Amino acid sequence: MRIIISGGGTGGHVFPAIAIADALKKKEKFIEILFVGAKGKLEMEKVPRAGYPIKGLWISGFQRKLTLRNLSFPFKLASSMVNAWRIVRKFKPDAVVGVGGYASGPVLEVASRMGIPALIQEQNSYAGVTNRLLAQKVQKVCVAYEGMERFFPKDRIVMTGNPVRQDLVHIDHLRSEAHAHFGLEPDKKTLLVFGGSLGARTLNEMMAANDDLIKSHADTQVLWQVGKLYEAQFSSTATAALGQVQVLPFIDRMDLAYAMADVVVCRAGALTISELCLAGKAAVLIPSPNVAEDHQRKNALALVEKDAARMVLDQDAVAKGLREAFDLMDNAGSRNALGEEISRMAKPHAADQIAEEILKLAKS
Numbered sequence: 001m002r003i004i005i006s007g008g009g010t011g012g013h014v015f016p017a018i019a020i021a022d023a024l025k026k027k028e029k030f031i032e033i034l035f036v037g038a039k040g041k042l043e044m045e046k047v048p049r050a051g052y053p054i055k056g057l058w059i060s061g062f063q064r065k066l067t068l069r070n071l072s073f074p075f076k077l078a079s080s081m082v083n084a085w086r087i088v089r090k091f092k093p094d095a096v097v098g099v100g101g102y103a104s105g106p107v108l109e110v111a112s113r114m115g116i117p118a119l120i121q122e123q124n125s126y127a128g129v130t131n132r133l134l135a136q137k138v139q140k141v142c143v144a145y146e147g148m149e150r151f152f153p154k155d156r157i158v159m160t161g162n163p164v165r166q167d168l169v170h171i172d173h174l175r176s177e178a179h180a181h182f183g184l185e186p187d188k189k190t191l192l193v194f195g196g197s198l199g200a201r202t203l204n205e206m207m208a209a210n211d212d213l214i215k216s217h218a219d220t221q222v223l224w225q226v227g228k229l230y231e232a233q234f235s236s237t238a239t240a241a242l243g244q245v246q247v248l249p250f251i252d253r254m255d256l257a258y259a260m261a262d263v264v265v266c267r268a269g270a271l272t273i274s275e276l277c278l279a280g281k282a283a284v285l286i287p288s289p290n291v292a293e294d295h296q297r298k299n300a301l302a303l304v305e306k307d308a309a310r311m312v313l314d315q316d317a318v319a320k321g322l323r324e325a326f327d328l329m330d331n332a333g334s335r336n337a338l339g340e341e342i343s344r345m346a347k348p349h350a351a352d353q354i355a356e357e358i359l360k361l362a363k364s
Contacts (some may be wrong), residue, residue: 001363004093004111006036007104008043008149011197012123012271016052017043017099019163020121023355034091036084038102045141049191055087059102069213080106088114094362098134105130112137121354123162123270126298127151142354144270144347145302160354161347162274169278169348178260181253182246188221189329192261192281197250199227200267202314203286204234207322211239213322215316220244220329223260225251236337263328263335265321268300268311274350276309280343282335283309284324286317309339 040057059080084106096111098104167332287296303309
């Protein structure tokens with residue numbers, strides 16, 4: 001059996017794609033999987049590291065504001081369509097999967113024209129443009145949120161959730177190991193603040209501006225992931241010098257970080273939210289305003305409307321973000337209620353379900 005998985009651009013697309021590939025390999029012994037991504041993007045590094053071959057297309061997004069970069073878009077699109085056709089024709093897949101991102105458009109367009117069954121996986125509560133266009137041409141659309149029929153044909157939607165790392169299932173027993181790993185005290189409450197592997201400037205500015213607030217909560221320690229981009233700038237701040245604050249450029253064991261956390265402050269990417277659901281953690285979500293379709297705010301709202309998280313807008317984060325977090329720290333009832341509600345949204349077997357749908361299409 002041969003499967004093509006296309007798309008990427010960000011970790012929110014790439015890591016679920018790899019999880020789907022892993023699930024396919026477990027279910028089908030004789031299977032060949034080929035990834036197709038965008039040249040120069042994250043997938044070109046992460047996919048080979050995970051053990052899968054990948055082909056790159058010369059493709060990028062169309063900028064919605066006037067910019068010279070858009071002049072090359074028609075040429076990139078034409079080039080990627082030709083190369084996608086060559087890849088699909090040579091590989092002869094039994095099914096094609098799109099996970100969102102620039103490369104998925106040309107590959108699934110070509111596959112649909114060639115009569116190859118296809119499936120797309122939409123991670124966010126607000127569907128991206130590429131997936132909205134492709135939805136009319138594929139057989140199945142796997143989603144992680146309710147109400148997605150406003151974007152996709154209802155009869156093609158399958159509620160699966162987002163594939164995430166399985167080491168986040170049942171993590172409570174890791175608390176002691178987590179405290180030892182990060183060098184934090186087991187008798188204090190823990191606040192986890194992170195903005196992804198590269199960091200988030202707003203979250204870092206929020207931490208740097210609130211050293212007095214943190215000092216006033218002596219019973220709480222903070223694990224603050226500043227990101228590799230911001231380590232030099234923020235590791236010398238007054239907040240970073242506090243004894244109750246542990247500053248790291250990168251967190252190598254997110255399972256341990258979640259296990260130890262009583263409250264989490266983070267962005268609202270689809271992958272992060274799916275991890276929070278599995279971990280069952282009370283969270284203050286600060287959506288990034290620098291994403292297409294403002295989808296992080298919409299992801300966060302989907303949780304807030306179910307009383308499963310709190311949200312603070314990016315422009316209010318410095319003044320309100322940590323205050324909201326410490327309000328939860330001081331209120332065990334609210335904290336536990338959020339944790340219970342977000343746990344109800346967890347889909348621990350998402351990758352397996354998506355793999356099953358792909359195999360059904362391939363065998364049909």
